[in-house]
Amino acid sequence: MFERFTGDARAVVAGAVERASRAGSPVVTEEHLLLSLLDREDTAGARVLAALGVTGRRAEIAEGLAAARRRGGMSRADEEALADLGISVAEIVARVEGVHGPGALSRAEPGRAWPSGRPAFTKGAKRVLEKALRVVVARKEKSIGDEHLLLGLLAVRGVEGEVLERYGASYEAVEAAL
Structure with a gap:
């Protein structure tokens, strides 16, 4: 599949791997892909x-992602559904962090690095890459660009897409802009 990636898409993936390595993460997540996408210019x-x-709101997006990590990767929709049942996620997070320290519910990043020490891709990150390929095939295009990675992130329902949508970058809006 990587032979179909444009230079820009490869740079996003390489940036995500670098970001994961700098953070000491054994895996590349959807969040790493999104933050790498936001680092790109032109x-x-x-x-x-x-x-x-969206570009000017990078700090807000990073905060939204950090807040989701703090909630254990739970989406706002999940949080609202629990609130309808009388369960306060904010209260649970506060109690858990009070006992176990800040970030105690941050989702564990399952997986191990490759034997070379390079971070491996999580199932979610792989789904984003696969969805980008499916977008290209559906659009009858030949190569996967960073715009397809963006569409892949939005098509795979998750916290990263939710945060982007909150700032106006829904799948439909991105597709229309393309």
């Missing part, structure tokens, strides 16, 4: 994010 994906007003 690519199709970067132009779409800029047109939608």
Whole structure:
């Protein structure tokens, strides 16, 4: 599949691997892919994010991702559903962190690094890459660009897509901008 990646898409993946390595993570997650996408300039994906007003909100997006990590990767929709049942996720997080310290519910990153020490990709990150390929095939295009990785992130329902949507980058908005 990687032979179909453009230079920009390869740079996003390489940036995600580098970001994971710097953080000491044994795996590359969807979050690493998203943050690497947000680091890009003058690519199709970067132009779409800029047109939608997302690029200038990188710090807010990073905060949203950190808040989701603090909730154990739980989405806002999940949090709202629990609130409807009278369960306060914020209260649970506060209690757990009070006993076990800050970030105690941060989702564990399952998986191990490759024997070379390079981070491996989580199942979620692999799903994003696979979805990007499916987007390309459905659009009858030949190569996978960073814009397809962005669509892949939005198509795979998760916290990263939820955070992007909160700032105006829904799948439909990105597709329309392309």
